[in-house]
Amino acid sequence: MAFVPLLWIGLIGLVIWAVIRLTHSSSAGASGPGRGWGGIEHRETPEEILDRRYASGEIDTDTYTETRERLAAHRSGPR
Structure with a gap:
């Protein structure tokens, strides 16, 4: 009886x-997407x-190349 409690x-x-x-x-999200260490x-x-969209086949090579160039131009800023 003493062990029941x-x-x-x-x-x-x-x-x-x-x-x-x-x-x-689940709130720490260690294994979820978009979470780091x-x-x-x-x-x-x-x-x-x-890169992820190109690798998964969502976009074609031409779109990838054009968008990559636009991003590079945007990153370098106006001249």
Whole structure:
């Protein structure tokens, strides 16, 4: 009879631990897209987005090359 309260305390503690563990891992986003080390968000640069879209076949070579040149011109600024 003395162990029943300990069993309930252990069970409640296990449930609380599981909830904290599940919510912490989903909010930290360590394995989610766009997240870097330590849950710090990494925003893709326009070049990275362009590279990803070209690699996945969303855009063709001509569009990729033209857009890459526009981005390079934009990065260098007005002359």
